[in-house]
Amino acid sequence: MLISFVRIITFALQNFWRNIWLSIATLSIIILTLISVSGLIFISVLTQEAIASAQQLIDLTITFKTDITADEIHSIDQTIKSSLPIESTTFISKEEALAKFKEFHKDDPSIQESLNALEENPLGNALVITANRIEDYPSIIAYFQQDEMQNKIQEFNKNFEKHELILEKMNLLTKRVQEIALVISGIFIVIAALIVFNTIRIAIYTHSEEISIMKLVGATNAFVRGPFIFESIFYSLAATLITLAILMPLLSLISPYISAFFNNSFDLATYFRQHALWIGLYEFLGITLLNLIATSFAIGKYLKI
Amino acid sequence: MIIFKNVSKIYHPNISALKEATLHIEPGEFVSIVGQSGVGKTTIVKLITAEERPTHGTITIGGWDITHIKNRAKPILRRQIGVIFQDFKLLPSKTVDENIAFALQVSGSPFTKIKTIVPQLIKVVGLEKKEDRFPKQLSGGEKQRVAIARALAHRPKVLVADEPTGNLDAINTNEIVDLLLKINSFGTTVVLVTHNREVVNNLHKRVITLEAGEIVSDQKKGKYML
Ligand SMILES: Nc1ncnc2c1ncn2[C@@H]1O[C@H](COP(=O)(O)OP(=O)(O)OP(=O)(O)O)[C@@H](O)[C@H]1O
Ligand SMILES: [Mg+2]
Numbered sequence: 215m216l217i218s219f220v221r222i223i224t225f226a227l228q229n230f231w232r233n234i235w236l237s238i239a240t241l242s243i244i245i246l247t248l249i250s251v252s253g254l255i256f257i258s259v260l261t262q263e264a265i266a267s268a269q270q271l272i273d274l275t276i277t278f279k280t281d282i283t284a285d286e287i288h289s290i291d292q293t294i295k296s297s298l299p300i301e302s303t304t305f306i307s308k309e310e311a312l313a314k315f316k317e318f319h320k321d322d323p324s325i326q327e328s329l330n331a332l333e334e335n336p337l338g339n340a341l342v343i344t345a346n347r348i349e350d351y352p353s354i355i356a357y358f359q360q361d362e363m364q365n366k367i368q369e370f371n372k373n374f375e376k377h378e379l380i381l382e383k384m385n386l387l388t389k390r391v392q393e394i395a396l397v398i399s400g401i402f403i404v405i406a407a408l409i410v411f412n413t414i415r416i417a418i419y420t421h422s423e424e425i426s427i428m429k430l431v432g433a434t435n436a437f438v439r440g441p442f443i444f445e446s447i448f449y450s451l452a453a454t455l456i457t458l459a460i461l462m463p464l465l466s467l468i469s470p471y472i473s474a475f476f477n478n479s480f481d482l483a484t485y486f487r488q489h490a491l492w493i494g495l496y497e498f499l500g501i502t503l504l505n506l507i508a509t510s511f512a513i514g515k516y517l518k519i
Numbered sequence: 520m521i522i523f524k525n526v527s528k529i530y531h532p533n534i535s536a537l538k539e540a541t542l543h544i545e546p547g548e549f550v551s552i553v554g555q556s557g558v559g560k561t562t563i564v565k566l567i568t569a570e571e572r573p574t575h576g577t578i579t580i581g582g583w584d585i586t587h588i589k590n591r592a593k594p595i596l597r598r599q600i601g602v603i604f605q606d607f608k609l610l611p612s613k614t615v616d617e618n619i620a621f622a623l624q625v626s627g628s629p630f631t632k633i634k635t636i637v638p639q640l641i642k643v644v645g646l647e648k649k650e651d652r653f654p655k656q657l658s659g660g661e662k663q664r665v666a667i668a669r670a671l672a673h674r675p676k677v678l679v680a681d682e683p684t685g686n687l688d689a690i691n692t693n694e695i696v697d698l699l700l701k702i703n704s705f706g707t708t709v710v711l712v713t714h715n716r717e718v719v720n721n722l723h724k725r726v727i728t729l730e731a732g733e734i735v736s737d738q739k740k741g742k743y744m745l
Binding site for chain 1: 568570590591593594597598602604608609610611612613621622624625626627629630669673
């Protein structure tokens with residue numbers, strides 16, 4: 215048993231070296247496939263990142279009437295955090311708001327003057343709310359539009375109203391983009407699988423004569439199949455490692471351009487370094503499965519003798 | 520050892536390579552099968568090794584009815600038969616050494632056994648110093664000798680030689696025939712397929728003559744009659 219195993223591995227390695235050009239051709243097809251699939255993964259990550267960063271631009275600022283105290287707002291904050299789909303809230307006190315307002319209009323003497331003329335701070339305390347997802351805003355707004363709340367509120371921020379339309383459109387767009395990406399990925403993966411499948415079939419076809427000879431000399435199916443199975447696992451492993459080795463420097467090279475696009479909030483090279491192990495593992499498992507299926511399929515025909 | 524009972528092989532509705540052939544080959548016998556090209560000699564070889572199944576009739580090898588042999592059992596049958604194929608059937612990406620060793624490796628022979636047997640066989644067929652060549656680096660006669668060495672490697676009970684001297688000159692042919700006789704004298708059943716008149720006439724052994732898929736004569740001490 216062990217002796218056969220050692221022989222199978224020896225045969226597999228011999229096969230690889232003695233048909234080196236065929237091996238290289240097969241290997242490069244698998245590598246190209248893996249690089250393309252990795253590209254697909256990156257595009258989907260970038261799409262999600264783009265959507266997420268666009269979503270972060272949106273928030274809801276609720277300015278309360280001047281007589282609503284900070285304590286009251288804190289209790290509202292507690293309630294909505296536990297009952298609404300809210301990611302985070304930021305409290306802005308009326309003093310902070312005034313300071314900001316003064317700072318913002320410091321070059322406008324007329325505003326400065328009128329502010330100074332006021333004895334009391336005309337601004338209210340405010341709460342900036344970020345929802346979990348874009349589609350969660352309407353329910354949050356609805357909550358504040360109840361009469362009981364409406365009475366306490368000075369204004370909803372303009373930011374939100376202005377962006378509401380854009381928001382809806384973007385929501386739709388991201389859904390479309392994700393759907394299209396999914397369909398394209400699906401088609402692409404099917405094409406890639408077919409290419410790999412046929413490459414393996416052709417590689418085995420070139421050995422069809424040998425396979426029948428081995429059978430005629432008394433080899434069992436397992437003994438004939440063994441080296442090919444081992445070789446296909448070896449192909450998968452080598453292809454995965456080479457793919458990772460190619461992507462590593464390639465991503466470092468293009469990553470700065472992508473980061474610039476995201477205002478430096480996202481670095482693809484770092485993302486890849488953090489996830490390389492998983493990407494590599496999944497690609498290895500996927501391609502191994504595909505190779506094994508293709509190998510078993512292709513070889514079966516010639517084993518019948 | 521080898522029993523064919525009314526065996527027919529029809530490859531195609533209008534190609535019947537063997538018609539109702541019946542023959543008994545006893546253990547330890549040396550039998551020559553002769554006949555013109557295309558009369559069905561190689562077909563008999565393929566039926567013995569279960570490369571082809573008979574369309575009609577039954578085939579028994581060493582008491583084992585292989586007419587409906589299962590695919591799984593074929594390796595066991597083949598490891599007991601040594602075949603020198605008409606077209607050599609050497610593995611192109613294995614060296615001379617490895618080709619011969621392969622017949623032993625399939626049955627899980629230990630490394631040490633292979634290390635001693637293979638050089639002996641190389642010597643027997645006169646291929647010293649060519650062990651590391653690939654089949655495409657060998658002449659026709661050399662390839663034939665590798666095929667012979669491989670067929671003998673696992674000490675088969677039955678040796679089937681399909682034109683083993685087809686590519687050899689007279690001297691080498693005699694050497695090979697002597698080798699076959701020697702193997703036969705140790706008790707191995709030998710089936711020799713040939714169209715070499717001289718070889719057959721010098722053997723003074725049993726000769727089966729085929730004509731268009733039919734056995735037309737079967738003589739105990741036969742001559743090449745065509
Ligand atoms: N796989 C096949 N399919 C169809 N016909 C075949 C097949 N193999 C052999 N034949 C036919 O069967 C007949 C017998 O072939 P076979 O190979 O047994 O001849 P042979 O006696 O060995 O000839 P030779 O002396 O030339 O080797 C031939 O007519 C051949 O064309
Ligand atoms: Mg023939």
